[in-house]
Amino acid sequence: MTYGDAIATRLNQMCKERKITLNKLSTISGITQSTLDNIVKGNTKNPKLRTLHRLAVGLNMTVSEFLDFEKMNLTIFDEE
Numbered sequence: 001m002t003y004g005d006a007i008a009t010r011l012n013q014m015c016k017e018r019k020i021t022l023n024k025l026s027t028i029s030g031i032t033q034s035t036l037d038n039i040v041k042g043n044t045k046n047p048k049l050r051t052l053h054r055l056a057v058g059l060n061m062t063v064s065e066f067l068d069f070e071k072m073n074l075t076i077f078d079e080e
Helices: 003-018 022-029 033-041 049-058 063-067 070-074
Strands: none
Touching: 003 022, 003 033, 003 063, 003 070, 022 033, 022 049, 033 049, 049 063
16 A cells, blocks of 8 residues: 555545545645545645645644544555
8 A cells, every 4th residue: 555545545534424525625625626536546646745734624633633544554655
């Protein structure tokens, strides 16, 4: 698993838990739909901290809370 895969997994998980679409997350976070789609599809391998911050705020979380999940904590990331 790559870092980008872990972030995509977390975004999908958070949207599912909050019963919002990725499109809604795009709107509330101020991240363009294309940027969010690229993260979720794996085209963006290493999202910037600024992007993660905006997504976390859109999810009503801190970046620390957003990045603190089992899959992220247990993964040894493949080199790209």
